[in-house]
Amino acid sequence: MKFLKILALRGPNIWTYRPVLEVWLDIGPLEDSPSNLIPGFYERLTAWLPTLAEHRCGIGEPGGFLQRLREGTWPGHILEHVTLELQTLAGMQGGFGKARSTSVRGVYKVAVRSRNEKVSIAAMHAGRDLVMAAIEDKPFDVKAAISHLRELVDAHCLGPSTACIVDAATERRIPSIRLTDGNLVQLGYGARQHRVWTAETGRTSAIAEGISRNKDLTKQLLTSCGVPVPEGRIVESAEDAWEAAEDIGVPVVVKPTDGNHGRGVSTELMTRAEVEAAYHLADAEGSEVLVERFVRGNEHRLLVVGGKLAAATRGETVSVLGDGIATVRELIDRQINSDPRRGEEEEFPLDVLLVDKNPAVRFEIERQGYRADAVLPKDVSIIVQRNGNVAFDVTDKVHPEVAAAVSLAARIVGLDIAGIDLVAEDISKPLDVQGAAIVEVNAGPGLLMHLKPAEGQPRPVGKAIVDSLFEEHETGRIPLVGIAGSSGKTRVAKILAKFIQLSGSHVGLACSDGLFSGQRQIDKGNCATWSAAQKLLMNPKVEAAVIENSFSTILAEGLGYDRCQVGIVTNIEPEKHFGEFYIDNPDQVYNVLRTQVDVVLGDGAAVLNAADPLAVKMAELCDGEVIFFAKNSELPIIKDHLKQGGRAVLQKGSGLVLTSSLCKILLTNPAAKPVAADSVEPLLAAVAAAWALGISPDLISAGVKTFTLEQADA
Template identity: 65%
Template structure:
């Protein structure tokens, strides 16, 4: 035994589990001799911990009030509990705000289970290990570099987690009860399940045409399509060299803009060029950023970005010139750092609304400075205003200012190009007036536009662009992208129940996916013949775009070790509860603990769904009180007290009388045509499947046919 905290092992619970509906990390932690050292017995520990992480003051803990956790530390709590809260705080500091955590003792003295909500496994595990080191440093009164640790964790989170544009869409989907699955390590995400799924990739969707995206990437082609439809655009032409650029500039009339045909974020764009020297100097700058160079008429006014989603304007931002003011002492480079980059809204990560200005790597900026008679090392006179950027700075929300005719022009431009989500760049002196009055024009149509400028504008209020995109993909009320999901858990007969429910769905006309111990089945066809009663196989079913219903067998050990493969279900079946030697490695040793695991299956039943519970098992029947939806009991006989009471209250139950299956609702009974003569265990599984099919609205006649044909279906 030592005074140390050892992380023995870590489980990644990727779906709903015994701790929470959300993905979590469960660590088994040995605190050794620290079991005898609660926090109030360690001199100076409270002061050191609260000084290292001041944000812990926001943790309410069991007191339910600000400062609650630190109060627990003062009064005395154990290192495993402290490790939980420090892990949560480090996740928050890393930009992965979470609030759920639990620490519970096990049957082994000094060994605890610590569970925390996790948005990304690797980030949470890194935070857990960093938390262990921080807590030990506070215990042992050693220095610990919190800022460096947080910076490392933040960088890890930025590299592994969803970008802000995709994340805002996923968060909006979650708020609307739409499930999501991250399909790659990048930003490709599935919203919804099976046939009702949609896919997003940052601000592109599975409705975003590849042809439209190609058109938008070619600025000259885009303009050629917009002009015949009456959309105002600046006159311009593609040029091959600096000499041709100057010729076109003279034809169009000065001033002009020289820009790349397919770059973005304002890279390589030089504005308001007045002389041959300026035009020719701008050509290589634009050429370096795109495949072709365009010279077009300069439009006076401010740069604007209008976000169009599903044929509607949902947000708009305005740009401004970025300037510095000389003091007669500092260079341009120094003034940029002291006057601009010091702004807390600027940074390298995607979460910042404004980018860090880097003059040494920006040839466009250098050319702009040269036109004003400066370079990076020049020292502007006191009071001299120097412009360092003229475009690519859209950061001021102006959604409420947009004139309806301007909005209509933006929507028309997106429709002509064929984009369901588009960022429309236009230049105008006043966006509250029609473009024909201001001489404004649409200069670009962009596919996959960044949403960050609308989520975190430097000025003005954020706009709910994620909600707009989700509403576009899932129009109408109660459109949550879900298919019927049936989960089966328990200690007996779960594979047979799963196969029978799969057959009931097949007979009911569903193209059902089934993941169980006997394999993975698509519409009764075995596509995998290994044990598929696990999270990964379940996810494959939900990702299949042909599946319109899904059935999952989830063993108790799978709930404990990885969580359920779906977030909520329409029907949750629990067959039996009993302890098993196989569960002792999870420190689950008695029937009450098994019950606590299997309640997960009932907890995830939607309010519009049903829990199908075995009334012949008293502990299973007792789970009824935990269900948000309806409860349907099944039993070998109606002569079970819980069934009798349930029917008396108008509930539904399935049981057997004289060899026939009975569907009962209150005092009303319907006897199925099919006769059953199975052994008791097989009959119990049959009843569970019948109850599940009944809960899904499959007709009694089809249920009867399924009962009669199930055994022969197993050879298919």
């Protein structure tokens, strides 16, 4: 099994709307060895990957793929399913997969859904090795392969907080672009974009973030606005910490001013020894140390998004109970770390308590008179962690006055998204009646505790963030026109860009002649590519985009956008495309170019050449309206289309006519030079697209009147 080529199709493609990894696979002599003719293959493969039983292939229900294995199927198809399953077991869901033979015997195209191409490439290689090991009856370490893939998922895929925001945007059909290998993501296109980075957005003020990191300054601002906070002050030394504790009155809390995740925080400190020891813990975590009044109650984290409470969780202290035999360390492992909700990876709602790596845990144990390796007497219970376990959902219990208080706190600091740490005995009661207080306001709060609480209902916090950025009717989309076909695409693109510019929008153009933002050329050379389209859509100045897509771009990269308002197919000349990518018949050419029509939005339009039978055939694929263009107004398809209430743009003498069952608008072209015969169809297509975009006939007419062939070819 040899990989001839690996293609990362990052946008809509011939397989699906979503990014896929496509591999050209040469199985050589295995073409004569379907799975049912390889002794022991079925047993070995299913023993290594028993979850293949869930694959529905063929019959549409679990067990379908295994049935195909027993009946006999080929390595390309098997590799597809094995790769998908390895991705799933590694924590990166796939779902879509296809394997198709080419015109060359033994050569297949295998495609699998790819949320990250680095992970998918590794999974494809691991899948090939696993399938070959099963064929040749050789050992294969499935556990090690999955472990390696999981490491890649952790390193290269979006974190759960950012992923939940992107998923929520996708639910609202808001497009997204990952801007880095990390968690910086753009939601929306061009001038209508917003950026998110975990739980921070383009609206998150740097000043507000700086204030939130300074806990003492935060408390001052909250106090001045009447928000209850525990009194306290910054201290300079362990001795100063004890003096502050005496002034405030024990018990107190000692913590770093700029720490996070509860690191370096010690609570309910009563003695000088405890306070001074806690000072050193806090000093190791942050730049300054704060001593403040201890507020009795449970720690809570309330998430405020766009001025509204989105979710709330409660924390609990963690204790172990002695049996007179086991050490404290052993009891922690047995009674706490054995909880399946605990783990070192981010996906777990609760952390594993590692005594040797957590000074705060050792401090808690020692302040109660024990050591980690000491045996805890029978029926004696000690606290091993007082904070950091905020993962029990209480959103529905939050009192309205509490919700108002945390919303105010977020506004005072200036954060659009804030994690408010609050200590209260009962979150269902107002703060003032129980002496509760807000102890911290955090920027960039973690979302996992709300997405996957240890107990209680998960909260749609990603949706809350997306809804705070985009109004209910907004999709984050700009008018976007995609152009495909065998010829004339660049002329159509440049004429249409001119029409859009006349309408007053800043237009971006990506075509074979370069990349343009308004009148400025950004890149030269062929820019009818995925990467050029992405550059255009990242530009916050672009209010409308015109993007040319070459035949090879669709096959090698996929479209540079997920959906478009207008999709144009200029014409289809199958023979021009034979010979590349194993394309050798008209049906295959049609299936490539139909991609442009497949991605037209439901409220958009496909602009199709009525004189081209293959282009006309694509009309049935369009989710939106269809507008035909043609030099010959007598074509039967035009007449039928108009009778059914459709629209068309036609040549009429030396002018053009925009026609429908309701109206006819004649546009003349008294240009100094008449339109050349080979430019009529590109002009018709551009006019039809402008009409579909809602550009007024007067503006279109102005564009047509000033059109020259030199402008289109410049």
